[in-house]
Amino acid sequence: MDAADLGRWTRFAAKGGIGKCTALKDRVAEGTQDLMFLAGDEIVVLMQLTEENVFLGYCEGVVGRFLGSDVQFHGKLKKPVKQKRSSASASVHSTSPCKGIFPKSVEVA
Numbered sequence: 001m002d003a004a005d006l007g008r009w010t011r012f013a014a015k016g017g018i019g020k021c022t023a024l025k026d027r028v029a030e031g032t033q034d035l036m037f038l039a040g041d042e043i044v045v046l047m048q049l050t051e052e053n054v055f056l057g058y059c060e061g062v063v064g065r066f067l068g069s070d071v072q073f074h075g076k077l078k079k080p081v082k083q084k085r086s087s088a089s090a091s092v093h094s095t096s097p098c099k100g101i102f103p104k105s106v107e108v109a
Contacts, residue, residue: 001033006063009046013058017044018078021057021071035064043071047080 001009021043029036035057037043043057043066053068 001063009056009058009063010061012046013044013063017046017058018048018080019045019073019075021045021073023059023071025070027066027070029064033065035059035062035066037066045073045077048077 023037023039023041023043026038027034027036035043037059041059043059046056046058046063048055049065055066055068056063057066
């Protein structure tokens with residue numbers, strides 16, 4: 001995970017993510033992408049991953065994966081909202097910057 005992704009997930013966690021849960025037991029991270037937590041820690045759920053019962057969460061300033069069986073969820077998780085971001089390049093090139101320079105047959109669209 002690069003710094004930009006980490007920043008986005010951290011901001012999303014500050015807004016509450018898609019829900020929260022409490023760790024039922026201590027869990028040591030076995031890999032670099034795993035989330036480490038202690039029993040009783042509150043975890044902000046960021047998203048459900050493609051694997052069944054595996055989630056991405058935020059705890060104590062760290063973003064990582066965890067199993068749903070290791071936590072107690074605080075109610076139903078929200079459905080993730082996918083925002084359509086307008087690309088700077090799409091808006092810049094929506095009208096040709098070269099319009100009028102080339103004949104219509106070669107004009108950049």
